[in-house]
Amino acid sequence: MTAWPPQVVLATRNLKKQKELQRILSSHGIDTVVQTLADYPDYIDDVVEDAADFEGNALLKARAVHRALGVAAIADDSGLCVDALNGMPGILSARWAGRHGDDTANLQLVLNQCKDIPAERRGAQFVAVVVYVAHDGREFTTRGEMRGHLIDAPRGDRGFGYDPIFVADGETATNAELTPERKDELSHRGKALAHLISLLAG
């Protein structure tokens, strides 16, 4: 068994990811403090995310943080896989329009690319792979998926990334309209983290 440490560094500068992870850990009764790279201003993030899949990129990020800072590290690599785009943007979700982290441009590009795709072929899924590297270097990898479909125009102002254009199976609200609690129950990241938590508790 590997207990959660008092603090863990999430390999990102995305504060929305931090908030989501902190909330999910809390909901499972885990009081570990989630830090990000923003808390380590001397950390130079030179990881090129050039692996071929989510697992590879999450490993690259978590190992780099663990190696550089000597702390327990966690990384998430996640994305939207659109059926009509053969599973892309996938690992390129955060840089789909060409620049890293421009949520609005990325979302708009997917909408434009899917403009002529008829309703019956608008299926998509969110995928998240979470890698945890414990202080002693042991590695744990889990995966979560959320199946749904894309709509024509964004709705909702919660969440981030592609949340405003995605409706999960069984829901009518977009991911950006769900309450955080409901999103965490359904979401790829929520599921991957729940798996990780049970793995570490096991």
Next chain:
Amino acid sequence: MTAWPPQVVLATRNLKKQKELQRILSSHGIDTVVQTLADYPDYIDDVVEDAADFEGNALLKARAVHRALGVAAIADDSGLCVDALNGMPGILSARWAGRHGDDTANLQLVLNQCKDIPAERRGAQFVAVVVYVAHDGREFTTRGEMRGHLIDAPRGDRGFGYDPIFVADGETATNAELTPERKDELSHRGKALAHLISLLAG
């Protein structure tokens, strides 16, 4: 046997495609005149290219022209299929950056998306499907492929579309640096048309 008619309408307004088709037919000794939709100003192009593959979209375009104008029609649906993008842009090649026919934006977007892709995973292929609908309505479909890889920055000013960033297997020049004659020997479109010509001669 279906002889080539005196003229055939290519279902496009892209004059570079017209020129390429005319040149390829000539090189096979066929003197059919290639017209385009630009020669039919009353033709209203309301075909939404919403099929799931090249074959489907080429059929949609060729049938629409044959039905509207009552002439022999030919359509090409073609694209660049990048391994690291799971075969995309594929059927969305001409509208990859969101607007139809913006070659520069499309090419630049693919370059940006592939920026971190290492050399060993930069394989790609051009695919062309050609559909010919004879005056009497008989339909013929052929396909051609050209395998190669993507480079980092455009080179050459011949050709069109993604030609400046693609180097075919066995070549060192990009498609935009090849002579037209060499390009037609190697190219997806050249091969698909050579198949069509032998099919019709058959």
